[in-house]
Amino acid sequence: MKAQAIITAVLASLPVxxxxxxxxxxxxxxxxxxxxxxxxAAVHKVLNSDSYGPIENSAAKVxxxxxxxxxxLFFCKGYQLEDNVDNVQTxxxxxxxxxxxxxxxxxxxxxxxxxVDLTTQKIIGQPIFNxxxxxxxxxxxxxxxxxxxxxQITIPSNLGTKCNTAGKCAIQWWWYAFNVQTYESCVDFxxx
Numbered sequence: 001m002k003a004q005a006i007i008t009a010v011l012a013s014l015p016v017x018x019x020x021x022x023x024x025x026x027x028x029x030x031x032x033x034x035x036x037x038x039x040x041a042a043v044h045k046v047l048n049s050d051s052y053g054p055i056e057n058s059a060a061k062v063x064x065x066x067x068x069x070x071x072x073l074f075f076c077k078g079y080q081l082e083d084n085v086d087n088v089q090t091x092x093x094x095x096x097x098x099x100x101x102x103x104x105x106x107x108x109x110x111x112x113x114x115x116v117d118l119t120t121q122k123i124i125g126q127p128i129f130n131x132x133x134x135x136x137x138x139x140x141x142x143x144x145x146x147x148x149x150x151x152q153i154t155i156p157s158n159l160g161t162k163c164n165t166a167g168k169c170a171i172q173w174w175w176y177a178f179n180v181q182t183y184e185s186c187v188d189f190x191x192x
Contacts, residue, residue, distance in 0.1 A: 020052050020107065021135075023173045023185035025100040029076055032083025039078050040065025047078065052104050054181035075121045076186035081167050088166045089189040093157040099173070101149045101185075106135040107177035113153055116172045116186070117162070124162060124169070128153045134175055155191065163191045 022028065031051065036044040042061040050057065055073050062073075071078045091097060099113070111134035112127035135148055153171065163169035170186040177183070 020054060020105045020177075020181065021101055021103040021175060021183050022052050023099060023187065024102045026089050026097065026187050027084075027087040028173075028185040028187050029079035029081075029084045029087065029170075031079055034080035034082035035071070035078060038067050038080060039071035039073070040067070042066075043071065043073070043078065052102070052183075054177070054183055056181055072121060074182065075116075075184070076118075076170060076172065077184045079186065081118070081188060084188055085166065087188060089187060090192045091155045091189050093155055093159065093191060095155045096152050097155060097171070098152050099150070101173060103135060103149055106137045106144075107179050107181060108137050109134050109175055109177035109179075109181075111135075111148075111173070111175040113151075113171060113173050115156060115159065115163070116170050118167055118170055118188075124159065125156060128156065135177070155189075159191060163189065166190055 031044065031047050035047065039047070039058075040063055042063045043058045043066055046053070046058045046061050055077055058078065059073050071080075089097075111131045113129040114123040114127045115125065116122065117124050129151060131148065135144075159169070166188060169190075170188045172187075173183075173185045175183040
């Protein structure tokens with residue numbers, strides 16, 4: 001009994017897992033050397049240690065090595081296209097794309113999926129998928145809506161030539177939890 005109490009006390013003192021959620025399919029941006037160069041070692045260390053964690057954890061570590069003009073933490077989580085050129089997807093207008101989001105910890109909030117202009121860092125048009133309430137933590141696993149983790153979007157047909165070159169557009173999954181935590185994943189793509 002004494003050994004069990006000691007084990008329980010040790011386990012209780014371990015840090016809480018920081019991970020929460022990210023897109024795992026299609027291939028979303030990941031961290032790399034360009035992120036280190038533009039975001040600085042302190043921010044890079046946090047991003048690298050917890051790819052599922054909220055952006056606010058990284059923002060708290062911004063220091064003199066952080067380049068605000070090159071590392072936009074609240075846009076694609078500061079992950080850089082240069083680290084992800086092999087992950088650029090090719091889609092056609094009207095194509096249906098399946099997504100999987102891996103949620104490690106649920107926090108009630110709101111979320112959407114949008115096409116974003118990587119140059120202006122603005123949404124193109126309206127969100128293509130929207131959750132006014134996302135990952136409601138008052139629900140138990142049997143009641144979790146399946147479309148919070150597995151869903152499909154249709155590539156808009158009105159993008160014209162806006163997304164015909166790598167580095168122009170991404171599909172961004174954005175989740176803002178009401179406990180003031182922000183999560184983002186970007187899928188770079190071109191329309192061919």
